[in-house]
Amino acid sequence: MTGSANREEAEVEQLLEFEAVSKKYGNKAALRDVSLSVGPGRIVGLLGSNGSGKTTLMRIAAGLDRPDSGTVRVLGHEPGRASKALISFMPDRPQFERWMTVGEALDFQRDFFADFDPDKSKRMLEFMKLSRGDKASSLSKGMQERLQLTLALSRRASLYLLDEPIGGVDPVARGHILDALVEFYEEDSSMIVSTHLIADIERIFDEVLMIKEGSLVLRQEVEQLRMDSGKSVDQLFKEVYAEC
Template structure:
């Protein structure tokens, strides 16, 4: 089986500061994977390399067996930690923009998600709360028929009601032939949706395992294991 995402010996530094150090991992199809680490651990750098937005200094990065390039960017849907929408847009303008920009954007799915997220297509983007804006960004990201979805801190700074809605949408609307990687440091709130987790600390992978294996072998929740690993 070809991995959806495969990183081999990936390293990256900024101004002499190591962001990723010899990172290797594989993510199989049909997985929702948590990329878990504290701020500054290397999560966003890893996500941007996987999305094809920045290049690694060394190592190989592949999506569905292809070295990351323009072709793989066409099958990778990235939700950054800052909105991609413009301030002049209404919700429906954002849908039109993504429809024009991405050949794989599914307008029917987008409108279903807008209803699920309780978003009004006539609302201005600037009038949306942070939680509503996160719901919109997630709608835009998941409405593409991609192979790899990358969600960078999708529940950061939003209230518990919005978090629950966002997590339900991730589970309900992703394509099961694809995989989703969700980066977060808010482990307790989100671990229920993960099939697998990757712990990253100081630019290095310190654990990658199935959630069920962690619970059975350690008798701990992912959140408890996360606190134990990152307290060291």
């Protein structure tokens, strides 16, 4: 009985589990037999070129798409209402309406999610140099990215999924956004960040997952990867994708 209880406890400790997950859109395979797990307290880089399957993986983890085969668990839950309450997903497109002010976007997030933290959102607004009265339609691309992150990180979620959070901003703004990721995510949670801009962001990763043509081709601790290969994550990424 004790052994069974220990196994159940070990399983629940994993925030996210994929087991042999596959997904097709029409005749195109977006994910091919992907298995992975993410424990608490991790910042994980989900790396791949455009069209490699990163967004599909995130949407399935967030419960927005269903896999064709395989199983997904979020803290032991199948994707659904319970799992969605544990995940804060930042898509690669704005999750606010252009007519909204920054304050209205935050109020909408507060009304929709029970784990929204008003004090945290206030600190994030200050950090991001945003004002509640700013109109979303008047924000630059970089400031819209900051608002996206503020919406996502103002929640006290168990798992944060950020899809290309620095894809549309300049290098100076990228540094500010990376600082926000480290500063404001919950330490007992985990964060998965998808990107193809490795050199700018690899410094914050504990672990990387590389996905190519829908298949997981590498999963490793960042420090171990650097010691084993003598290369940066960005250098190794370029080698892996040069073989395409």
